[in-house]
Amino acid sequence: xxxxxxxxxxxxxxxxxxxxxxxxxxxxxxxxxxxxxxxxxxxxxxxxxxxxxxxxxxxxxxxxxxxxxxxxxxxxxxxxxxxxxxxxxxxxxxxxxxxxxxxxxxxxxxxxxxxxxxxxxxxxxxxxxxxxxxxxxxxxxxxxxxxxxxxxxxxxxxxxxxxxxxxxxxxxxxxxxxxxxxxxxxxxxxxxxxxxxxxxxxxxxxxxxxxxxxxxxxxxxxxxxxxxxxxxxxxxxxxxxxxxxxxxxxxxxxxxxxxxxxxxxxxxxxxxxxxxxxxxxxxxxxxxxxxxxxxxxxxxxxxxxxxxxxxxxxxxxxxxxxxxxxxxxxxxxxxxxxxxxxxxxxxxxxxxxxxxxxxxxxxxxxxxxxxxxxxxxxxxxxxxxxxxxxxxxxxxxxxxxxxxxxxxxxxxxxxxxxxxxxxxxxxxxxxxxxxxxxxxxxxxxxxxxxxxxxxxxxxxxxxxxxxxxxxxxxxxxxxxxxxxxxxxxxxxxxxxxxxxxxxxxxxxxxxxxxxxxxxxxxxxxxxxxxxxxxxxxxxxxxxxxxxxxxxxxxxxxxxxxxxxxxxxxxxxxxxxxxxxxxxxxxxxxxxxxxxxxxxxxxxxxxxxxxxxxxxxxxxxxxxxxxxxxxxxxxxxx
Numbered sequence: 001x002x003x004x005x006x007x008x009x010x011x012x013x014x015x016x017x018x019x020x021x022x023x024x025x026x027x028x029x030x031x032x033x034x035x036x037x038x039x040x041x042x043x044x045x046x047x048x049x050x051x052x053x054x055x056x057x058x059x060x061x062x063x064x065x066x067x068x069x070x071x072x073x074x075x076x077x078x079x080x081x082x083x084x085x086x087x088x089x090x091x092x093x094x095x096x097x098x099x100x101x102x103x104x105x106x107x108x109x110x111x112x113x114x115x116x117x118x119x120x121x122x123x124x125x126x127x128x129x130x131x132x133x134x135x136x137x138x139x140x141x142x143x144x145x146x147x148x149x150x151x152x153x154x155x156x157x158x159x160x161x162x163x164x165x166x167x168x169x170x171x172x173x174x175x176x177x178x179x180x181x182x183x184x185x186x187x188x189x190x191x192x193x194x195x196x197x198x199x200x201x202x203x204x205x206x207x208x209x210x211x212x213x214x215x216x217x218x219x220x221x222x223x224x225x226x227x228x229x230x231x232x233x234x235x236x237x238x239x240x241x242x243x244x245x246x247x248x249x250x251x252x253x254x255x256x257x258x259x260x261x262x263x264x265x266x267x268x269x270x271x272x273x274x275x276x277x278x279x280x281x282x283x284x285x286x287x288x289x290x291x292x293x294x295x296x297x298x299x300x301x302x303x304x305x306x307x308x309x310x311x312x313x314x315x316x317x318x319x320x321x322x323x324x325x326x327x328x329x330x331x332x333x334x335x336x337x338x339x340x341x342x343x344x345x346x347x348x349x350x351x352x353x354x355x356x357x358x359x360x361x362x363x364x365x366x367x368x369x370x371x372x373x374x375x376x377x378x379x380x381x382x383x384x385x386x387x388x389x390x391x392x393x394x395x396x397x398x399x400x401x402x403x404x405x406x407x408x409x410x411x412x413x414x415x416x417x418x419x420x421x422x423x424x425x426x427x428x429x430x431x432x433x434x435x436x437x438x439x440x441x442x443x444x445x446x447x448x449x450x451x452x453x454x455x456x457x458x459x460x461x462x463x464x465x466x467x468x469x470x471x472x473x474x475x476x477x478x479x480x481x482x483x484x485x486x487x488x489x490x491x492x493x494x495x496x497x498x499x500x501x502x503x504x505x506x507x508x509x510x511x512x513x514x515x516x517x518x519x520x521x522x523x524x525x526x527x528x529x530x531x532x533x534x535x536x537x538x539x540x541x542x543x544x545x546x547x548x549x550x551x552x553x554x555x556x557x558x559x560x561x562x563x564x565x566x567x568x569x570x571x572x573x574x575x576x577x578x579x580x581x582x583x584x585x586x587x588x589x590x591x592x593x594x595x596x597x598x599x600x601x602x603x604x605x606x607x608x609x610x611x612x613x614x615x616x617x618x619x620x621x622x623x624x625x626x627x628x629x630x631x632x633x634x635x636x637x
Contacts, residue, residue: 014061019397021057022404025050029187030376033369040180041170042090047183048117048174048415049083051408055120058405075119078112085109086166093169100159102167107158110165110173114419117174121416124409125467129416132471136423137164143427152427164422173422174415178470181290182414186466187407188372189283192354194403195376197244198391199350199383220252221263221318225270229311232274233281238465238502238510241271242517250517257325261521264514265503265528269314272502272510272533275465276495277307279359284469284495286368291473292487296362302488302550305565306496306539309549313535313572320580350389354379413467421474441483448483449493449544452476453537456497457504468498488550489543496540503529503536531579535572542568545606556609563614564606570621571602583628591628598624 028050032043053076060072086093086109096102114137118130140160143152164173227249232241246267253263275284278300285303289296354375361371383389391399441448456472472494480490502510508526515525530537543549548561549568556564578595581587587595598620605617 011061014057018054018057018061018405019401021050021054022401023397025054025404025408026191026400029183029191030373032183033367033373039090041094041175042087044170044175044179044183045083045086045090045166047187048113048179048411049079051411052079052116052120054405054408055123055412059123075116079116082109082112082116090169093166097167097169097171099167100162102162104158106165106167107161110161110163110167113165113174114161117412117415117419120409120412124412129413129467133416133419133423136420140423140426155426160426163426164419168422172418172425174418176418176421178414178418178421179411181287182407182411185286185290185368186283186410186414188369188376189286190407190410191400191403192372192376192379193283194399194406195379196351198395198399198402199379199389200391220249220256221258221266221322222315224249224253224267225311225314225318228267228270229273229277232271233277233279238268238272238274238499239513241274242267242510242513245271246514246517250514254518258321259520260518261515261524261528262321264516264518264520264525265511265532266314266318267517268503268508268510268514268525268529269317269532270311271514272499272529273307273310273314273536275499276303276310276536278303279355284466287466287469288491288495290368291470292491294488296368297359299488302552303492305549305551305568306492306543309539309542309568309572310533310535312569313576314532316573316576317532317534317580320576320582324580324582324586350379350382353382410466414470417467417470417474420471424474443483445483445485445544449480449485449541452480452493453497453540456494457501465495465499465502468501469495472498485544486547486552488552489547492550493540493544496536500533500536503533505530534575534579538571538575539568542571542606545609560609560611560614563611563618564609567602567605567614567617570618571599574599574602574621574624583625585628585631587628594627595624 028046032038032047038046056072056075056079059075060069063069063072085105093106118133121129121133137160139150140152141155141157143150144154146152162168166175167173169175224245228241228245231245232238246264250263250267253266254260258266275281278285281300281303285296285299288294288299292299294302357378358371358375361374362368383391440451455476473491476494477487477490480493481487485493502508503526505511505523505526508522508529511526511529512522514520514529515522518525539549546561546564546568547554548556548564553561574595577583577587578592578599581592583595598617601613601620602617605614
């Protein structure tokens with residue numbers, strides 16, 4: 001009994017320590033944008049140390065063995081030793097950054113921080129990221145012994161860890177520009193997203209989704225599409241989005257008559273699209289702006305049409321499946337869910353006003369960190385206006401802990417990605433990859449982007465959208481730009497294919513959670529989710545050939561560009577008609593084949609891009625639509 005009491009007291013002390021560190025980290029990050037106390041490199045060191053301490057405290061609390069607890073305390077002590085040594089020496093380290101004549105203790109610090117980052121990223125996201133980091137580290141050292149294309153300049157172990165740790169402070173490795181994005185952009189956005197959930201702003205999205213579901217034939221499935229798009233663009237996590245909205249939408253879909261695997265698939269695909277939906281895009285928009293230098297407002301405008309096409313596709317799937325189920329007499333009443341219009345009206349300002357503030361201030365040229373601080377302040381103030389949105393002190397603390405822990409995990413992962421970037425630049429692999437891709441593709445754009453798409457899906461498996469995007473952009477962006485693409489095309493292309501892995505077997509984490517909530521087969525759900533999300537595989541290729549879709553006009557006349565945008569919507573419609581076997585009426589096999597050929601004609605219009613091919617593509621689309629409409633009228637008659 002005494003042993004249990006001691007263990008309970010120990011866990012309570014750890015819980016208090018986690019809360020104190022989390023609140024301290026959030027407080028520090030809220031002050032940091034005003035640059036009152038520290039410079040940019042000191043800020044990165046403090047940011048990462050806070051993240052490591054918080055993650056290792058959580059690790060100790062979760063540990064079930066004394067060995068695990070002991071290891072956690074060792075990691076904690078190493079983190080504190082690192083910051084105590086490094087922080088006072090930052091000016092000296094900045095002055096000597098990149099030197100190979102630094103004392104051996106700096107090499108040791110590089111080894112310590114590399115170990116801590118690998119372990120913290122493992123705890124935050126699993127073993128995938130550390131394994132990738134170790135492979136790149138191993139290659140950075142052993143590349144000098146490899147032949148041909150893989151051969152790299154010789155490097156000593158001490159130089160390698162100087163580059164990875166504090167020997168290149170602010171320039172490469174762990175403390176390079178990628179960690180700076182976490183420290184200056186992403187962390188506070190995660191806190192903002194967590195507080196949106198704490199204050200109940202998510203309820204507004206749910207009511208909007210219910211309203212859309214009552215107005216459209218898809219019913220609760222359309223509720224899933226709309227609410228998941230709204231929630232997903234804030235959370236940025238397909239898996240978290242499925243868990244949050246799926247617990248409500250999946251049972252409603254099953255009750256309405258959708259088979260379990262379809263209910264899980266619709267929710268998985270709808271949740272996966274949140275990271276590509278402006279204006280927040282799950283914080284990816286801000287990260288992309290920081291990496292590319294393209295203004296945030298321009299990024300969300302460029303991402304708008306592709307995101308609309310994605311959800312247009314998901315909505316069509318839902319509508320067509322509802323029509324099929326209704327024809328079979330399997331669809332129950334869709335109007336059972338009552339919409340709380342009062343909640344919708346009163347809850348709207350809690351989400352809309354901070355969002356408007358963010359966009360307005362960014363348009364004025366303020367930094368993302370500064371704007372996010374003000375958005376958090378406005379959210380807190382607005383939450384006190386209504387009793388329903390006024391959380392208790394415990395809920396506020398829980399929200400801050402949740403946001404800080406999620407942000408700390410991402411900080412560790414971004415630091416680990418810095419190891420990958422440092423290794424790639426050390427070995428000059430980043431210069432070799434474009435040559436390799438050009439060789440494999442023979443300089444052919446379609447082959448090149450197809451290879452990149454496959455690589456992106458595999459690189460993005462098992463990690464968050466944000467991390468997947470960073471990883472694939474670092475590796476794949478330099479290979480695609482030589483094919484004649486713009487920076488915007490390359491980054492949005494990589495984002496789409498890094499994200500689509502959440503519904504693509506064999507991993508498909510969003511589909512896995514959807515299947516569990518629905519009580520359905522995982523593989524069947526994942527395959528169906530890929531059908532719902534089919535636009536995610538097609539749209540990136542469209543804007544590669546028709547950049548007007550991301551508002552980048554090329555040399556085409558305006559009329560031709562307008563026709564290409566219309567063709568894009570027609571193509572997405574025809575694809576879902578073919579996939580679902582449904583349009584105005586159920587399709588026969590011959591009609592399904594006809595619409596598949598119409599899809600081919602529309603695809604050719606993007607490759608050839610002249611008025612004749614576009615006229616043929618849109619012409620056969622209109623004829624196919626007229627044929628189906630005539631069949632519907634005849635059937636009704």
